[in-house]
Amino acid sequence: MGHCQAKYCYHHANELLATWMGVAESELSGTNHRIPIRPLPLKMLIGSDL
């Protein structure tokens, strides 16, 4: 309905995934712009090993 900030989800998810995996964002493969982007566990979003 016009409120989804998909591109930001995408950016955040990639940033976190890259950090989590210890690689550059450019090394992440198989990504594209769509919803859902990359389902991301809350613990990964927080950035801690809960």
Added chain:
Amino acid sequence: MKSEVYDVIVIGAGVIGLGITFELSKVPGLKTLTIDQGYPMSGTSGATQAWVWVHSKTPSHYGRLSKESADRYLELQDELGDIEYIRSGGVTPIFSNDKLFAAKTLQDEMSKANIPVEILTKREVLELEPNLSPNLIGATYSEIDGTINPFKLIQRYRKQSEENGAEFSFYNKVIGLEKTSFGYRVMTQKGTFETEKLVIAAGLWSKDIGRFLDVEIPTYTSRGQILVTEPTERLINRVIVGMRQLNNGIILIGFSKEDVGYDRRTTLDILQNSAKRAVELVPKLKDVKIVRTFSGIRVIPDDGLPIFGEVPGEENLYVAVTHSGMTLSAILGKRMKELVTTGQTSEQMDAYSVKRFEKRGMVSG
């Protein structure tokens, strides 16, 4: 457009404007037009967790108004059809003794409006919501809180209003207002309309709309960012402050309030903080996946209370602007119909007049 002259024009087709439009559409012979710069749900009303929340609405008169609205939704379910109004109850977890003390004050205040607020012990909270953190020491709880489906509510407000004869003009920004001998002239991107009575219910934009007529509507904006999880097992049975779980298993999470104007982006720091707080409240959430995020911009009157009523000194000009639009649309729609058609409301609404800001020297005129 069928006509350019109306009895009432409503500016704003969010949940408040449409609640008013719906109630006005039931008045036989009343010719109304509702104008919006976007479309229903394109703004704040489409970016909400949609709680119908009562139990912490202080002072007590505000609690009473919220309760009346919650009760009105029970009637609207018959009038509008299924709007998924669920009175699930609401829980505000407490983690410190000073908050426990404040809970007693809240309970006393709400009792003045006959709103049941219970102060639960840790054991009682965990019986109600077993997935909440064992670190809490108690909670306030009220059975009257709940949720609604904002999309169904707004769609049904609009559809029923249209069937009743209300007219709409979407993607049409108001670019000027003038007083006339008849009432008001509304200049828009798509033409000019005349109306005897004018209702400003434009949420965030009400402040700007009011200024066309030199009327100050003191509000500020507050961004809320929301995380949306994948569908998951039932972890939350009621509204837990900051979170609700939908029937399809999705959990909406949001605690943030930011003064960033009209910027609807989401930001990593806020999302992380919200996720952290959610996991602190419900530890099992740590393994639940976030699938998207969104944000909405709240409109908050300067003192937090709704702004409602006829503008003093401006005949036939009305305003309805509030935070908690989902909670209050039902009652504000009903009261605005009363006010517009009879000149008075069935219950006292003076506390919400925009005039209160003049007394505090907050309005420059």
